[in-house]
Amino acid sequence: MTLIRRRRQDAPDGSAPEGVAGRAGVDRRTKDLVKRLEGGEIAVIDHEDIDRVAADGLVERSVAAVVNAAPSITGRYPNQGPLRILAAGIPLVDDFGPGLLDRLHEGDDLRLVGGALWRDDELLGSGTVRDRTEVEAAMERARASIGAELERFAENTLEYIRREARITFEPLQLPPLATEIRGRHALVVVRGHDYRSDLLALRPYIREYRPVLIGVDGGADALREIGLRPDIVIGDFDSVALDTLSTATDLVHHVHPDGRAPGREQLLEWGVDYEEFVAEGTSEDVAMLLAWEAGASLIVAVGTHATMVEFLDKGRKGMSSTFLTRLRLGPVLVDAKGVHRLYEGRVRRFDVVLLVVAALVTIIVVAIVSRPIQTIVDALRVTIEDLWFSITR
Numbered sequence: 001m002t003l004i005r006r007r008r009q010d011a012p013d014g015s016a017p018e019g020v021a022g023r024a025g026v027d028r029r030t031k032d033l034v035k036r037l038e039g040g041e042i043a044v045i046d047h048e049d050i051d052r053v054a055a056d057g058l059v060e061r062s063v064a065a066v067v068n069a070a071p072s073i074t075g076r077y078p079n080q081g082p083l084r085i086l087a088a089g090i091p092l093v094d095d096f097g098p099g100l101l102d103r104l105h106e107g108d109d110l111r112l113v114g115g116a117l118w119r120d121d122e123l124l125g126s127g128t129v130r131d132r133t134e135v136e137a138a139m140e141r142a143r144a145s146i147g148a149e150l151e152r153f154a155e156n157t158l159e160y161i162r163r164e165a166r167i168t169f170e171p172l173q174l175p176p177l178a179t180e181i182r183g184r185h186a187l188v189v190v191r192g193h194d195y196r197s198d199l200l201a202l203r204p205y206i207r208e209y210r211p212v213l214i215g216v217d218g219g220a221d222a223l224r225e226i227g228l229r230p231d232i233v234i235g236d237f238d239s240v241a242l243d244t245l246s247t248a249t250d251l252v253h254h255v256h257p258d259g260r261a262p263g264r265e266q267l268l269e270w271g272v273d274y275e276e277f278v279a280e281g282t283s284e285d286v287a288m289l290l291a292w293e294a295g296a297s298l299i300v301a302v303g304t305h306a307t308m309v310e311f312l313d314k315g316r317k318g319m320s321s322t323f324l325t326r327l328r329l330g331p332v333l334v335d336a337k338g339v340h341r342l343y344e345g346r347v348r349r350f351d352v353v354l355l356v357v358a359a360l361v362t363i364i365v366v367a368i369v370s371r372p373i374q375t376i377v378d379a380l381r382v383t384i385e386d387l388w389f390s391i392t393r
Helices: 030-036 052-058 080-085 132-144 147-170 196-200 203-207 216-227 264-270 284-294 309-314 319-332 336-343 347-367 369-391
Strands: 020-026 040-047 065-068 091-093 109-113 115-117 122-126 128-130 186-190 212-216 231-237 250-255 275-278 299-301 333-335
Touching: 020 030, 030 040, 030 052, 052 080, 065 109, 080 091, 080 132, 132 147, 186 196, 186 216, 196 216, 196 299, 196 336, 196 347, 212 216, 212 284, 231 284, 250 264, 250 284, 275 299, 284 299, 284 319, 299 319, 299 336, 309 319, 319 333, 333 336
Parallel strands: 020 040, 040 065, 065 091, 186 212, 186 299, 212 231, 231 250, 250 275, 299 333
Antiparallel strands: 020 109, 091 128, 109 115, 115 122
């Protein structure tokens, strides 16, 4: 890979410098592309309204630039993705048009000069160079007009209730599980917003309560990243590493009531043993419903969608089911950030016992090595011996 006067200080606002060159990483699904990107590559995507999770993945891969066939921010709502890319000093050029990815192949040598994308001497197209000032202004406009988007979300939710409410609230048939859930806490992990920092903050809680660890697709990998083994992996298995599956006790494939079962071919190809769980909604909804139906006393959600912007980031009508799932679970479901804040500063019984034992050990050691204390102990011993001798004489 060759860089052409690519310096972060040349573009402090994140706009494109004079030129960036690198191999192309191409995929219409950003989350799939992030898995295989290497540092210094130019990410070519088709992602309208880049969400925060996708942006963080691109930043973590240290891409040289992001080329987006679609508008990175349409103004529907204040999506955080473009701003996070630009804040990392990565050039963002978008709105090339839907045909861009059809003209590119993985590994093509590309040059990005301003808003123009070149392959050798061939001009592939021109896009809009995004900078922080312009994106921040677009976000402000989106905040002012978000009411229309919320209205559409409400309409979708009402339509979903009209069609699917009976299915959503009727009892579910649980698959056979080797993991015992009833009466225990369950930690449901989705590789979403702040999942890594939330998991690290919850380490004391996990050590004390030993919750059932449920990884939703890539959430199982997230658990392994911090040294934990998932008890259950659930989802359509489109973003979880194969070696993670062997560490879990139960594999549960999410199947929709209408028979749709995305990811079944992948599981059959891997040749792993799994159970099916038929339920409507997204995989994170189904993971929570599984824990709830199995009798979990508390469900702690990590990386799941909690705010309206996060719901809109998901960008599909299916998020209406997530809203209804939260209504169904009620007070049993809590967000990881709330648990962490409640847990901060709490002194565990084990810590108190450990402190007392440490203090006793310290006193004993001091008594053994301290000459003044030894003299006092010897004097007490002699006094007791003399007293005993006088009594028994």
